[in-house]
Structures are given as structure tokens and as C-alpha cells.
Amino acid sequence: MSPKVWNRHASPLSVYSRMATLPLLLLAIWSHVWIGAGLAALATGLVIVWLWLNPRLFSPPSYLGSWAAKATLGERIWLNRMLVPIPREDANKALLLSLVAGVGFVVAVLGAVETHLWLTVSGMVVTYAGKLVFLDRMVALYERMHDAHPLYRFWTSVPDNDNRQKRKTTCNLQR
Secondary structure, eight states: OOHHHHHHHTSHHHHHHHHTTHHHHHHHHHTHHHHHHHHHHHHHHHHHHHHHHHHHHSOOOSOOOSHHHHHHHHHHHHHTTTTSOOOHHHHHHHHHHHHHHHHHHHHHHHHHHTTOHHHHHHHHHHHHHHHHHHHHHHHHHHHHHTTTSHHHHHHTOOOOOSTTSOOOOOOOOOO
């Protein structure tokens, strides 16, 4: 995602609506039993399009102190760890939690394909647990790294200037 898209994704509306999409995705996959494979694939495709559109639809938040905004900024810092190193412990925890969420996601999708309720639900619970703890760790990473590198301080700084105010100026060039 571009920096502009990341800024939009920092909106709590983007973060929470995206988090709420997992049950819809699993339902779309599961629906092959009721509506057939073709329509289920279409429904799944629509959910995937929504997941792609979601961080692009919402306006950037005016306040970056929310948990969701900090989680998004922390995730951006984690993804940027090759250019600006982060503490090894934070990187390892984030990777482990991503793997937990990923395994849970695979289990949930397999459960939806096989229409196995307990597999689907348990996979979804593991996915949410891994993702929510991951996001909480991203908040902690953001708070740790925010002042550690000028790039990250810049992400949340708002220029203080007078360009936003329209001033009435008179200019009399005729004499």
C-alpha cells in the first residue's frame, strides 16, 4: 500500500470494518453448499474486493492517538523493519503472532470449504486471537519506535503554518 493508503487505513472505521470481514469471507466460502460453487466463488471474490478497497475508502483520521491508528502505524513500522531495524524481540513476536493468525485462517478456510462448523469456528477464533494480540503488539511497537527515528516522528506530525487560513490581503499596485 502507498503511504496515502496507509494513512486512510489508520482510520478506526477501516481497521474495525476490515476485522469484521472474516465471518463474511467464511460464510461466502461456506455458501457453496447452498448456492453452488460458481456463486460462492463470486461472493468470495466480492469479499476479497472489499478487503482490497477497504483501506482506500475511508478518510484519514484526524486523530492518530486511537488504538486502531497506532496499530496501523505499528504494522507499517514492522513491515519497514528491513530499512529501519526494530528490536529483535518485537520482530520475533510479531512474526510468531502472524503465523498463529495465518494457521488459524487456513484452518477456518478449510473448515468452511469442508462445511465443518467446529473447524471453521476454532480457526476463526485462533485467527482473531492471533491478529488482535499482533495488533496490540504493533501499538507497543509504535509507541516504542515513534520517537526513535525521524521518519516515524514525521508520520504523525502536522505542520503548524498559516497556509490553512485564508487571509484577506490587499495589494495596491497602482499609484
